[in-house]
Amino acid sequence: xxxxxxxxxxxxxxxVAFGLSGAASAADGDAATPFRVGLVAHDGEGPAVEGxxxxxxxxxxxxxxxxxxLVARDYAALIESHLDGRIDYAVYTASAYAAASIRCACLRPxxxxxxxxxxxxxxxxxxxxxxxxxxxxxxxxxxxxxxLATRLAPMAFWPGAENALKTGxxxxxxxxxxxxxxxxxxxxxxxxxxxxxxxxGEDEPLSGGSFERLAAxxxxxxxFEIEWRSALLRYGPHAVRDTLPQAQVEALQRLLSGVxxxxxxxxxxxxxxxxxxxxxxQQDYLPVIEALGAVGRVIPDRAAASTTD
Numbered sequence: 001x002x003x004x005x006x007x008x009x010x011x012x013x014x015x016v017a018f019g020l021s022g023a024a025s026a027a028d029g030d031a032a033t034p035f036r037v038g039l040v041a042h043d044g045e046g047p048a049v050e051g052x053x054x055x056x057x058x059x060x061x062x063x064x065x066x067x068x069x070l071v072a073r074d075y076a077a078l079i080e081s082h083l084d085g086r087i088d089y090a091v092y093t094a095s096a097y098a099a100a101s102i103r104c105a106c107l108r109p110x111x112x113x114x115x116x117x118x119x120x121x122x123x124x125x126x127x128x129x130x131x132x133x134x135x136x137x138x139x140x141x142x143x144x145x146x147x148l149a150t151r152l153a154p155m156a157f158w159p160g161a162e163n164a165l166k167t168g169x170x171x172x173x174x175x176x177x178x179x180x181x182x183x184x185x186x187x188x189x190x191x192x193x194x195x196x197x198x199x200x201g202e203d204e205p206l207s208g209g210s211f212e213r214l215a216a217x218x219x220x221x222x223x224f225e226i227e228w229r230s231a232l233l234r235y236g237p238h239a240v241r242d243t244l245p246q247a248q249v250e251a252l253q254r255l256l257s258g259v260x261x262x263x264x265x266x267x268x269x270x271x272x273x274x275x276x277x278x279x280x281x282q283q284d285y286l287p288v289i290e291a292l293g294a295v296g297r298v299i300p301d302r303a304a305a306s307t308t309d
Contacts, residue, residue: 034066035059035248038078038087041071042271051268058265059089062255063248075099082107088244089252091269093236094121095148098288100239108282109237110249111256114275117208119196124153124230127183127210128190130223137189137227140164141171141179148291149194150176153230156294157287158192160228180210184217190227197232199278231287235273237280253279 037059039049049055049071059067070087072078075096082090083104092100101107114120128137143150155161164170171188173179179191193210206226214224238256240249259266260276267274 034068035063035089036087037067037069038081038090039069039071040075040078040091041073051264054265055268058255058259058262059252062251079103082239082241085241089238089240091236091238094234094285094288095146095152095236095292097236097239098285098292101282101285101289102292106242107239108242108249109239109280109284110252111277112237112280112284113235113270113273114278115196115235116274117196118198118275119208119235120199120278121197121232121234122149122194122209123197123206123232124149124157125193125195125206125210125226126154126158126190126228127193127214127224128227129183130225136160138169139171139188139190140169141173141182141188141191143173143176143179143192145172147176148233148288149230150179150192152291152295153233153287154192154228156291157230158228176210180213180217184214184219195229199232232284233288233291234280234284237285238269238277 037055041049049069052069056067056069070081072081075093078087078090078092079096079100081087083100083106089110097107097109112120126140142154145151155165171179171182173182176193179188180193182188183191193213195206195209195211197206198204206229211221215221238252240252256269256277259269266276270277
């Protein structure tokens with residue numbers, strides 16, 4: 001089991017929170033039982049969560065009950081605590097939520113963040129050197145083995161994945177930036193990148209993400225083409241156990257739907273995206289769940305369950 005910090009009032013005490021036994025859930029109906037919110041510490045943040053008092057105040061007001069915030073060292077610890085019922089609410093990445101859902105069909109999204117650009121998630125894209133000919137690229141870089149957009153989703157959904165695995169056409173890289181650099185240097189024919197995506201159809205125009213990085217490197221738009229794009233991969237949700245009373249779920253949804261009006265609270269809850277929250281369902285995460293379920297199809301000896309996207 002992992003460690004978590006449990007934080008209350010003006011101080012922070014280091015506790016082995018995920019090793020506690022008999023921890024009650026707010027869903028049990030005991031008015032004295034606090035509602036427990038689980039977060040993962042940002043790099044270098046430790047137990048000193050920025051905006052802790054604002055987060056607690058917002059949840060306390062929304063639910064009309066006391067609230068505790070527990071900070072996990074990593075997503076594995078967060079998942080374990082949520083599935084065991086030791087926390088009521090957790091802030092996930094898409095991959096972490098999919099990993100938890102694979103283990104237990106007992107979670108439901110409350111809402112999911114929206115990007116400051118209006119994106120609801122991202123799409124994995126296969127970027128090939130342009131103008132593309134009739135021949136398939138023979139050397140394609142894939143990103144780190146825990147990357148949803150640059151490895152896991154392509155290996156699950158790209159039609160050419162099986163053949164590329166058989167022929168040795170995939171070039172593993174340690175970072176998405178390394179794959180991009182190889183493309184710029186001409187060492188590979190193509191690579192998997194990503195772009196932020198609005199909640200539209202698969203034919204919507206794409207911009208930002210890897211396209212923006214190529215443009216910043218001086219690559220003209222005519223110098224590359226998109227040969228394939230994935231389904232929308234939603235940003236990771238804020239989620240609860242499916243036993244939480246519907247009245248509490250709706251109260252949390254109202255809180256998150258209005259958070260964009262409070263820039264500070266919006267930042268504290270989702271500093272990576274910044275555009276507020278939108279409704280989300282379990283169906284929205286099926287592509288990510290399927291990608292993680294197909295993890296055995298990634299490059300041999302480099303497969304790993306992702307919790308980072």
